[in-house]
Each structure stands twice: as C-alpha cells, then as structure tokens.
Amino acid sequence: MSLLEVDDVVVRFGGVTAVDHASFTASAGRVIGLIGPNGAGKTTCFNVISGLQRPTSGRVRFRGRDVTSTPVHRRAKRGMGRTFQRLEAFGSLSVADNVRAAVDIHHGLSGLLTPWRRSREARVDALLDRVGLAHYADERADAIPTGTARLLELARCLAADPRLLLLDEPSSGLNETETTAFGALLRELAAEGRGVLMVEHDMALVMSVCDEIHALDFGRVIATGTPAEIRDDPAVRRAYLGDADTERVM
Numbered sequence: 001m002s003l004l005e006v007d008d009v010v011v012r013f014g015g016v017t018a019v020d021h022a023s024f025t026a027s028a029g030r031v032i033g034l035i036g037p038n039g040a041g042k043t044t045c046f047n048v049i050s051g052l053q054r055p056t057s058g059r060v061r062f063r064g065r066d067v068t069s070t071p072v073h074r075r076a077k078r079g080m081g082r083t084f085q086r087l088e089a090f091g092s093l094s095v096a097d098n099v100r101a102a103v104d105i106h107h108g109l110s111g112l113l114t115p116w117r118r119s120r121e122a123r124v125d126a127l128l129d130r131v132g133l134a135h136y137a138d139e140r141a142d143a144i145p146t147g148t149a150r151l152l153e154l155a156r157c158l159a160a161d162p163r164l165l166l167l168d169e170p171s172s173g174l175n176e177t178e179t180t181a182f183g184a185l186l187r188e189l190a191a192e193g194r195g196v197l198m199v200e201h202d203m204a205l206v207m208s209v210c211d212e213i214h215a216l217d218f219g220r221v222i223a224t225g226t227p228a229e230i231r232d233d234p235a236v237r238r239a240y241l242g243d244a245d246t247e248r249v250m
C-alpha cells in the first residue's frame with residue numbers, strides 16, 4: 001500500500017486550473033520527485049497534500065486513511081512533515097533554539113518533565129548533526145545563508161519524526177558539495193523507511209537521488225517513471241523546451 005495517494009485531484013482558482021485531474025503516489029522507503037516547469041502546479045499539489053488547500057475535487061489518502069478534509073495539524077500528527085519554499089524559522093532565535101522549539105512542540109506537555117529536558121538536548125544535538133548544522137548552533141537563524149536555513153527547516157521538520165517528508169525546493173541555495181551531502185541525507189531518510197516527496201528544480205539532484213519521478217505540466221501528470229524514463233520521455237522534454245535547453249536542465 002502506498003504511504004500517500006493523490007487521487008484525481010483538481011484545483012481551480014477562478015478561471016485558472018492549477019491542478020488538473022492529477023493522480024500519483026509516494027511510498028515508504030522511496031524518494032519521489034515532483035517536477036515540472038514554473039506554474040505546473042507543484043506547490044498547489046503540496047498544499048492539497050498537506051491540507052493548506054482544499055481541492056475542488058479528488059481525494060488524498062495518507063497511511064490508508066482519507067485525509068482530504070483533515071486539518072493540517074492532524075495530518076502532521078499522523079506523520080506528515082513539510083518544508084516550505086519560503087523559510088519559516090524564527091529569525092531572532094538561534095539555530096539550536098529553533099530546533100529546540102520544534103522538538104518541544106512535538107513533545108507537548110511531556111517537555112515539562114525534567115528527565116525529558118536532558119534527553120531533549122541530546123535530540124537537538126542529534127538533529128543539528130544529522131543535517132550538518134552543528135557548527136551553526138549558536139548563530140541567529142536570520143544570519144545564516146539561505147541554503148543553510150533550508151537545512152534548518154529540514155531539522156525542524158525531522159523533530160516530529162515524520163513518516164512522509166514533503167520538501168519544497170530543499171536544495172536551493174546549497175553549493176555543489178552541500179547538495180551532494182543533502183542527496184545522501186535524503187537516501188538515508190528513505191532507508192529508514194520514510195517516504196520523501198520533493199519538488200525540486202535541480203535536475204542533477206532529482207535524477208541522482210529519486211527512485212521515481214512524477215512530471216507535471218499545466219496541472220496534469222504527463223509522465224511517471226524512473227529518472228532514466230523521465231529523461232527520455234518526449235512529453236517531458238517538450239514541457240521543458242519553453243523553459244530552457246532540455247539537454248542542459250536534464
């Protein structure tokens with residue numbers, strides 16, 4: 001059974017059809033890419049999956065349950081974690097305090113117990129370490145580079161130990177070395193049995209880490225396949241032609 005099923009989803013904004021009968025899945029233990037040119041409907045799909053946008057029609061199922069009408073926080077509690085294109089961290093807090101806040105939010109009232117406070121610090125350190133931000137722990141979140149701030153978003157998201165990670169352009173702002181390390185981290189997260197669904201414009205990253213890719217154009221799923229199948233798909237190549245040199249982007 002798929003971890004996530006997006007079933008025949010339509011989203012209309014007045015006269016604009018942002019998502020047009022899109023169906024696709026994401027499974028546990030796999031990294032899935034959602035690609036497409038600007039305006040293809042990727043972020044709107046993410047909003048429908050995470051509960052920020054009600055679809056005009058269609059269903060979303062997560063871990064076997066229909067969550068189409070389930071509010072954002074209940075989907076999160078069920079194991080859905082999301083990062084945003086726009087950064088959401090508290091700018092005036094340190095990197096470590098941002099992660100600490102996310103850990104506390106996840107653990108609720110149990111955070112008031114003294115034994116927990118000790119293990120909380122270990123958890124914060126482990127999360128910072130995991131995304132490679134240990135040496136930024138004491139920096140203010142608004143003073144770190146954008147790419148690094150995206151890794152902070154990921155650490156905050158991982159604080160809730162999600163089964164499914166929805167990552168919106170997670171590698172933007174990372175340099176080549178950081179992107180390679182980030183790709184390895186995504187593979188590790190999948191190897192732990194999590195599902196990863198990511199919207200990403202860096203085709204080299206998408207092609208190297210994804211098990212499967214869904215390509216969107218004008219809100220429709222125009223192709224689903226392995227990176228090699230997507231690279232060779234005529235409809236996908238056509239969709240990208242208006243955007244840039246296909247050989248270069250893929």
Ligand SMILES: Nc1ncnc2c1ncn2[C@@H]1O[C@H](COP(=O)(O)OP(=O)(O)OP(=O)(O)O)[C@@H](O)[C@H]1O
Nearest residue numbers: 013016017018036037038039040041042043044045
């Ligand atoms: N709230 C909204 N009201 C009206 N139109 C919207 C709204 N949100 C998105 N759209 C339109 O829906 C279409 C899909 O937008 P969306 O942001 O989902 O695409 P995208 O693939 O994420 O694009 P990008 O890669 O540029 O982020 C676009 O034509 C966009 O202008």
